[in-house]
Structures are given as C-alpha cells and as structure tokens.
C-alpha cells in the first residue's frame with residue numbers, strides 16, 4: 021500500500037481530498053470552510069495539524085475557500101502556481117490578517133516532493149488563472165486527479181494515463197444541463213472548452229487513459245442540478261462495455277460527506 025486517500029467532499033460547493041503516502045499527508049484542494057475541513061478530516065481519523073501541505077489546483081472558491089485560514093491556523097504551507105496565488109488575492113491578503121503560513125510556487129510540468137510523495141502538476145483547460153491537475157506517485161503507486169476541465173486536452177491525457185487510481189470530473193449530463201434551470205450564459209460557460217467535463221466526454225477519456233493497472237475510478241465534481249450519480253456511472257460503464265473492456269470499480273464522489281479510504 022503506497023498511497024491512501026479519502027475524498028472529503030466533491031462538487032461545486034467544495035472539493036478536498038486527503039492523500040497519505042511516504043510518511044506525508046497532504047490536502048489536495050481546500051474548498052470547504054476551515055471549520056468544515058477540520059470536521060471532515062477528524063471524521064476520517066486525521067488531526068488537521070498533522071497535515072504537511074495544502075495543494076491547490078486553482079482559485080475558484082470551491083477549491084480554495086478554507087485554504088488561507090487553515091494554512092495559518094495549523095501552520096501548513098500552501099502549494100499552488102504563482103498565478104493562482106495572485107488571482108486568489110492571497111499575495112496581498114497578509115495585511116488583512118488572512119495570509120497563508122507560507123506559499124510554495126509550483127509550475128505545470130515541474131514535479132516536487134512532499135516527504136515520500138511525488139507530485140506533478142499539469143495544465144488543465146479551465147476558466148481560472150492557471151488551473152492544474154495532479155499526478156501523485158509514491159512507492160510505485162500512481163494517482164491521477166483532474167476535477168475542473170473543459171475538454172480532454174493532451175497534457176491531461178498524458179498525465180492520467182496508466183494510474184492505479186483515477187479521480188476525474190464527470191460534471192453534468194448534457195441533456196439535463198440544456199433543459200435545466202441555469203441561465204443561458206452559465207450553460208454556455210459550463211459546456212465551453214474551459215468549463216466542465218460532461219459524463220460522455222469523461223467516460224471516453226477514462227477509457228482512453230485507463231489500463232489493466234487501473235483498478236478504481238472516482239467520478240468527481242458531479243453537479244447536483246445537472247447530473248445524477250447513476251447517470252455518471254452508467255455513461256462510464258457503457259463506454260467500457262462498448263469498447264469490449266472490463267470497467268474498473270467506479271465510485272461517484274459525494275458532496276455531503278467523506279468517502280471511505282481508497283488505496284493506490
């Protein structure tokens with residue numbers, strides 16, 4: 021067992037995943053309030069002050085909401101790109117008393133290590149300053165994470181290929197979104213090349229990047245308004261079946277409560 025992780029929650033109301041491996045423990049995205057992050061960590065048996073890093077993908081509130089206060093409160097450094105740090109307003113936040121404990125700037129394509137965990141950020145097409153996903157490796161285990169992306173760009177495909185465990189956005193059912201209550205401008209944003217991934221596109225991408233090694237897939241960032249866990253699951257299963265392949269075990273991530281622990 022080289023990497024263990026638990027999804028504390030996923031969706032437009034907040035994203036956070038706790039990853040352990042090689043003696044280190046990091047929080048990938050911190051999109052709940054500091055108080056909620058603490059509660060969800062404790063609910064899965066992790067004391068908040070035992071984290072070694074907060075690793076943030078982009079500045080949208082559902083990924084960074086509690087990051088500054090958590091970083092300050094528990095003296096945990098925050099890792100994100102320089103552009104994300106600026107766009108989140110964290111660079112000048114110190115004067116208002118909401119700065120981070122420490123910031124470490126990361127760059128897409130440049131791997132770094134936290135304890136025995138090796139993290140490689142990769143560029144993701146999304147409407148934020150400099151959005152990244154992450155490939156995480158430890159002792160031969162490999163985990164791929166991409167939660168907010170408008171389309172299946174090449175760096176995403178390369179980074180997610182051949183992982184033991186994958187966590188990919190399966191945001192919406194296109195028909196539900198089209199017929200749903202969102203204003204037209206929001207629908208266009210979600211459907212756009214820098215918005216969010218629909219079930220069918222996610223399913224095709226998963227089939228392309230999953231190999232015999234890929235045992236589990238977590239379907240993430242499901243829209244509460246424009247998707248249902250069954251629809252996301254069905255789309256993924258159908259695509260593996262269509263290609264004559266056995267699907268890995270599929271888990272829809274929930275917004276309201278943490279998942280169980282997964283191994284990679």
Ligand SMILES: [Zn+2]
Pocket residue numbers: 031032035080082083167168241
């Ligand atoms: Zn998001």
Ligand SMILES: [Zn+2]
Pocket residue numbers: 078080146148168
């Ligand atoms: Zn986003």
